Amino acid sequence: MRKIILSVLGVLLIIASIFLAKFLIASKDKPKPVQEKVVKTVFVDTVKNGGVQVKIPANGSLVAKRRVEIYSEVQGIFKSGSILFKPGQKYSAGQSLIRIDASEHYANVQSSKSNLYNSIAAIMPDLRLDFPEVYQKWQNYLNAFDLNKTALKLPEMSSEKENYFITGRGIVSNYYNLKNLEQRLSKYIITAPFSGILTEALVTEGTLIRNGQKLGEFIDPSEYEMEVNVSKSYANLLKVGETVELSNLNKTESYQGIISRVNGSVDQTTQTITAYIDVKNPDLKEGIYLEANIDGDTVQDAIEVDRNLLLDDQQVFVIKDGLLDTMPVTPVYFSETKVVLQGLPNGTILLKKPVPGAYAGMLVKSFEAEANL
Structure with a gap:
């Protein structure tokens, strides 16, 4: 009985070996699958060199150009008048601000x-x-x-x-x-030196005013100035009388200012030079924070692109025959988000937006080319 079982197992093993051999021979002749090449779609731009106006960013708070801190030179009781001495009160030039009892x-x-x-x-x-x-x-x-x-x-x-x-x-x-x-x-009567508005009142009617005491602040709300600090390397670009673009933080409002004064010395700590910009607008208030764009030199034969397109080794990605390649450039000016470049020939196809994981030799196609397919 034992011999019969062993004989059957041997026959089955031989048959299984034959089938396995046939399967291996058949699978060896099948072609290997071809891996599909991945082509990334990118946004591109064509280089057109020209003159690029450099904008120097700066910021600061508005301060009334004409402001007076009101002090008393005499002592006495603050007499009440027809107009209350309160913040926000408007006065005409020559109108009495404060009357002190001088009997x-x-x-x-x-x-x-x-x-x-x-x-x-x-x-x-x-x-x-x-x-x-x-x-x-x-x-x-x-x-x-x-x-x-x-x-x-x-x-x-x-x-x-x-x-x-x-x-x-x-x-x-x-x-x-x-x-x-x-x-x-x-001196017992303090009058408004110009037409303006009271922004601070530190005394009220009936108060005993003492000699040398500060009484308030008075400003002319028709004209403001903004103090900005600019790097000393741009000192030669600050010219008195030049127009400056101003805007609020949200970029929803814009104003026109004029450089009225430029400090003649450089701050030794920050290595910056101070300029003062005059601006007139009925919507402005003292203390408003504005951003300024001061016109600098015009760079010829250059283009302006996003800073994140410039590689660490001062190169940019360009497209040649459907492949990414790098090309050296010369950065001329950096702003917060932009960079002005020279050295790219006209007609060069340049990436408009950065591509994650980009490398020289990567297969790409432009967004416009894909749209035409």
Whole structure:
């Protein structure tokens, strides 16, 4: 029985070997599958060299070109007026901003005026006898003297004797003491130096104002200036009177500015030079942050492309006969997102957008070519 089982197994093994041999022979003759070549579709552009205007970016905040910090030179109570001293309040040129109670000082001024008048009146009899030729002009001065008005200028001295006589009676010193008091009296009323708006108010009506105290800030909202810092390498491009493009951060609004001043020294820490740009627009406010594009030199025989198209070894990808290749270029100017290049011949097919994993020799086809198929 055992011999019969072994014989059957042997026959089956021989038959299986024959079938396996036939299968291997048949599979050996089948052709190997051909791997399909992958061709990437890319966006391209044709090089057309020309003049490229270099734009120097800068930014800064607007500040009113005419602004005044209001300080008090006298002491007293802030008197209320017809217009409240509040931020946002508009004033015309010459209009009173602040009135300080000056009743005590006014009394001193009037007392000094009276003393001057009395001292001149006291010498009139002597002038009639000793200096009859000058008597009339001093009499005219007394006749025009008004205690309710600013003191008039003393008559001109016509001789050395007259000068000694008038000065010796203390009239000249009394006059200048009076003018000093009158000058100080004018400081009790602070007027607007120009038409503008109050942006800061640190006191209110009834406040005791002290000498040297800051009272507020006043600006002219019709014209602003922006301070920008530009690399010293572009200092020769900053020209007074040149127009500058300004825009807000969202690029939704644009304005026209003019370079009004350029600092003559370079900041040693940042190696930048400061320029000031004037801008007028009713929509602008102090403190608004703007970006500026200052016109630089025009680079000839160049093109402007995205910075991410420039390789680390100062080469760019070009397309030749459906394959990617590299070509050396000369970068002339870098901005935040763009680079100006020279050295590419006209008509060169250049990548318009970077291709992930790109390498020299990669099969590609342009987007336009695929669209025409």
